[in-house]
Amino acid sequence: MLALLAGALLLWQRPxxxxxxxxxxxxxxxxxxxQLTAQLRDxxxxxxxxxxxxxxxxxxxxxxxxVRTWRSLAAVAAPGATFRxxxxxxxxxxxxxxxxxxxxxxxxxxxxxxLEAATTHRATIELxxxxxxxxxxxxxxxxxxxxxVPVWLLGAVTVxxxxxxxxxxxGGGGVTVPVDDLASRARTAVERVVPSxxxxxxxxxxxxxxxxxxxxxxxxxxxxxxxxxxTDIDGDGETSDAVVVLNPTVFATMDRRAAQIVxxxxxxxxxxxxxxxxxxxxxxxxxxxxxALRDDTAPLSVSAGQVLAxxxxxxxxxxxxxxxxxxxxxxxxxxxxxxxWMIFRMLGERYSTAEVVAFYEAIIGGTSVERALDASFGLxxxxxxxxxxxxxxxxxxxxx
Numbered sequence: 441m442l443a444l445l446a447g448a449l450l451l452w453q454r455p456x457x458x459x460x461x462x463x464x465x466x467x468x469x470x471x472x473x474x475q476l477t478a479q480l481r482d483x484x485x486x487x488x489x490x491x492x493x494x495x496x497x498x499x500x501x502x503x504x505x506x507v508r509t510w511r512s513l514a515a516v517a518a519p520g521a522t523f524r525x526x527x528x529x530x531x532x533x534x535x536x537x538x539x540x541x542x543x544x545x546x547x548x549x550x551x552x553x554x555l556e557a558a559t560t561h562r563a564t565i566e567l568x569x570x571x572x573x574x575x576x577x578x579x580x581x582x583x584x585x586x587x588x589v590p591v592w593l594l595g596a597v598t599v600x601x602x603x604x605x606x607x608x609x610x611g612g613g614g615v616t617v618p619v620d621d622l623a624s625r626a627r628t629a630v631e632r633v634v635p636s637x638x639x640x641x642x643x644x645x646x647x648x649x650x651x652x653x654x655x656x657x658x659x660x661x662x663x664x665x666x667x668x669x670x671t672d673i674d675g676d677g678e679t680s681d682a683v684v685v686l687n688p689t690v691f692a693t694m695d696r697r698a699a700q701i702v703x704x705x706x707x708x709x710x711x712x713x714x715x716x717x718x719x720x721x722x723x724x725x726x727x728x729x730x731x732a733l734r735d736d737t738a739p740l741s742v743s744a745g746q747v748l749a750x751x752x753x754x755x756x757x758x759x760x761x762x763x764x765x766x767x768x769x770x771x772x773x774x775x776x777x778x779x780x781w782m783i784f785r786m787l788g789e790r791y792s793t794a795e796v797v798a799f800y801e802a803i804i805g806g807t808s809v810e811r812a813l814d815a816s817f818g819l820x821x822x823x824x825x826x827x828x829x830x831x832x833x834x835x836x837x838x839x840x
Contacts, residue, residue, distance in 0.1 A: 497578025
């Protein structure tokens with residue numbers, strides 16, 4: 441009998457049921473859209489940290505989010521960020537009873553950020569909304585909806601600026617190597633090969649791979665193999681604000697040599713500029729490694745070990761690398777990059793640096809590979825391919 445009573449009591453109380461969720465779900469006000477519209481307008485109009493915090497709501501999580509966001513905004517953005525409510529927030533969709541709303545933000549970089557200050561950036565984001573006991577709601581977080589998320593919404597932002605380079609860290613960054621020094625060396629390395637480089641080299645150093653994916657506007661799984669990527673600050677390749685974004689999960693596992701090569705490679709993309717170009721990937725990636733590995737003293741068995749092992753095993757490529765070969769989730773990606781570098785390594789041994797740079801810049805500027813090869817070296821694509829395959833075979837025999 442006691443066991444039956446205990447079972448009945450258990451069924452009635454349902455301790456496994458999240459009572460807080462049910463209560464909080466009932467507490468969501470019916471006029472969420474109106475409240476959020478007003479709150480986002482107040483965030484937009486806030487002229488001080490206190491006003492910004494007050495607009496976010498009364499919950500401790502809202503105050504923490506607002507303080508961090510206000511200070512991160514001040515670190516990289518000009519005053520006047522705009523927030524606009526789009527939809528949602530009225531139905532609890534999380535276990536704790538909070539809900540998700542969609543909003544749009546607009547902002548312009550500050551002069552100290554290293555980004556183009558005249559460019560207005562726009563993003564669609566998700567806001568996490570938590571109900572309060574008095575019938576109001578608090579904004580307690582932000583995340584990716586579609587596209588990229590502004591760096592100042594992802595965590596506490598700090599900016600380290602020096603001659604020619606800017607490092608923007610999110611949440612303190614996620615790597616132990618000195619990114620500031622690596623970035624300075626990367627810029628110098630690019631300038632030695634291509635003197636007419638662009639403005640500041642901007643490096644974004646997130647604390648997590650999830651933050652990195654949000655900055656570049658990709659699912660985390662799509663960037664899992666990538667140590668760093670160069671894109672614009674909106675992640676869409678359509679503006680001149682090129683930044684190098686590190687993936688701490690991969691970058692933190694590298695030794696100093698490898699980290700420097702990766703950062704110099706990406707700096708070449710950012711400073712030449714390659715972001716948004718329609719040039720063949722083998723040209724863009726091969727030239728970046730041509731710059732990054734220019735002063736490297738490691739033997740070919742290290743710097744091109746993967747592709748040369750394929751050649752030695754009788755699996756040599758039969759054509760120049762295609763754009764699709766550089767997909768971030770493809771197997772054997774390292775060998776593809778090495779094969780593109782070997783094209784430029786071969787050209788660098790046969791022609792002057794100025795001629796190799798002129799070939800690259802012509803293609804970045806819109807000239808076809810065939811025309812640029814003829815103008816720079818008197819070569820056809822077929823001749824280049826044959827010479828490169830022969831170069832790979834001889835190099836493989838040397839390191840085997």
